[in-house]
Amino acid sequence: MDNSSAGSGGFKGGLGGLFGGGAPEYSNTELSGVPLTGMSPLSPYLNVDPRYLVQDTDEFILPTGANKTRGRFELAFFTIGGSCMTGAALGAVNGFRLGLKETRDMSWSKPRNVQILNMVTRQGASWANSLGSVALLYSAFGVAIEKARGAEDDINTIAAGTLTGVLFKSASGLKGAARGGLVGLALSGAYALYNNWDHITGSSTPSRLY
Numbered sequence: 489m490d491n492s493s494a495g496s497g498g499f500k501g502g503l504g505g506l507f508g509g510g511a512p513e514y515s516n517t518e519l520s521g522v523p524l525t526g527m528s529p530l531s532p533y534l535n536v537d538p539r540y541l542v543q544d545t546d547e548f549i550l551p552t553g554a555n556k557t558r559g560r561f562e563l564a565f566f567t568i569g570g571s572c573m574t575g576a577a578l579g580a581v582n583g584f585r586l587g588l589k590e591t592r593d594m595s596w597s598k599p600r601n602v603q604i605l606n607m608v609t610r611q612g613a614s615w616a617n618s619l620g621s622v623a624l625l626y627s628a629f630g631v632a633i634e635k636a637r638g639a640e641d642d643i644n645t646i647a648a649g650t651l652t653g654v655l656f657k658s659a660s661g662l663k664g665a666a667r668g669g670l671v672g673l674a675l676s677g678a679y680a681l682y683n684n685w686d687h688i689t690g691s692s693t694p695s696r697l698y
Contacts, residue, residue: 560634560644564627571623572616579615583608625652642680649676 587604594600629648634640653672657664681688 559640560627560630564631567627568620568623572620575616575619576612578619579612580608582615583611586611622652622656625655642684645680645683646673646676649673649679 584604584607587607590607591600591603594603626648629651630644633644633647637644649672650669651672653668653670653675654665655668656672657668660668
């Protein structure tokens with residue numbers, strides 16, 4: 489009986505040496521954090537320390553020196569494109585409203601439909617051009633200020649918003665430029681406050697989109 493036990497132990501040891509060594513022993517405490525596959529935990533006889541299988545860090549790799557959030561230059565394309573599309577949609581709605589208002593005395597016919605369609609197209613293009621220009625100026629000022637200061641914070645956001653308002657309304661004279669700067673300052677300040685609201689109230693900081 490003892491000989492058979494010894495033989496069995498020797499046979500298992502031989503197989504263990506053949507397939508990478510004997511299986512390590514782990515306590516229930518060490519195996520408690522092992523993720524499940526299906527309905528049962530990972531086999532304790534795998535030749536891997538199960539503590540290495542617990543994911544406690546981010547599951548993506550960033551280049552050396554890269555940030556986890558996108559910079560202003562990367563966000564500029566999304567900002568400009570999204571602003572143009574938003575402006576086109578809002579302008580189309582406004583053009584449809586104006587078209588119905590201007591043709592309310594006309595019966596539903598082809599000339600009325602054409603006039604409404606022209607109003608929708610004209611207003612959509614005008615709004616898309618305006619919002620796209622604002623987004624382009626804001627993104628350009630943001631990238632330039634970031635490169636000049638060598639830092640990325642809410643000061644860049646507020647400065648870019650203020651300069652965008654001033655330049656966008658500069659054709660209206662000094663008073664118009666001043667009003668545009670105040671509007672840009674108010675909007676960018678409100679946006680910066682929104683980005684830092686959780687930090688101000690003591691909650692977790694949200695992801696920032698400049």
